[in-house]
Amino acid sequence: MKSPIRVAVTGPAGQIGYALLFRIASGQMFGPDQPVILQLLEVPVEKAMKALEGVAMELDDCAFPLLQEMVLTSDPSVGFKNANWCCLVGAKPRGPGMERADLLKDNGKIFIEQGKVIDRVAADDCRVAVVGNPANTNAMIAASQAKRLSADRFTAMVRLDQNRAASQLAKKANVPVTAVSDVFIFGNHSPTMFSAFHLAKIQGKPASQVIGHQEWLRKEFQETVGKRGAAIIAARGSSSAASAANALVDHVHDLMTPGKVHSISVKSHGEYGFDPEVWAGMPVRTTTPGSYEVIKGLPLDEFAKERIAVTNKELVDEREMVKGML
């Protein structure tokens, strides 16, 4: 039996938390032979901590063989202590009439604090995956506070966009989703993200050739993927939760599996025209468990360059809005 890994999850009493924890504890994130210790960090509010106790009772009731221990806390230095992975899901939601800049600043405070504490108390091999929005910029903020852990350890999730894009392409081409490959998301996790259909393949052939409907790929497809979150809120009355948790399972699982090619948001070093120092969705290949290299040199046509410039500008603007806090 392997020794257990410590997985810290913030926001465990929230919607995504409820869809995520059971999948981590059942082995879907780290594999069927990897025991886990869940370190669950909520806000110090009675209602949230009480709800967390309920979730922990349900986890107990699953009798998961891989779940060795649970720590329930509202103290970040306990929650992140010796953590090998930190899944930063908890964040303040955007309230009515709230400007994006206010949301960035309010969440910025959370991620500054969490970045500092993770850097101080987490394990030496710690990896961080940010889900709480605005996820790309929150990852940049948390990384900015770390001195011990390098910036490449901090990633943000664009996997939900990748999965949404793959599924839409499969539907349009009337093939199973397993026939779709090389779907990469560039840029921000927001409606400006660019789903690079010119690189995607369906049954090994270029997706644009198989679908043959350029206008759909450029407009409707991009909008459906980029605005999927809003469409789900309109239909379901609350935001994506199970699909977001599933995407995080995929994000971490693929980052732990050498050879996997997938999209994650990482610190830019100027690849594909992104500003250095923003966190942008890009294609990566996992090298060793937890580490990756950005896949460089994929061809970009004029349309792709225009779209990347738009999403890059949004990331630069977000960075400007929080610059004073870093």
Ligand code: NAX
């Ligand atoms: P919920 O509001 O249901 O749950 C959030 C939980 O986080 C709450 O229990 C809250 O008490 C807790 N929390 C807040 N601040 C915290 C802190 N400083 N430390 C620890 N816990 C804290 O939201 P949920 O639907 O679970 O969504 C969580 C985040 O994911 C939101 O920011 C949301 O915007 C973001 N999303 C990101 C996605 C992505 O692809 N990157 C997609 C789904 C989702 O919208």
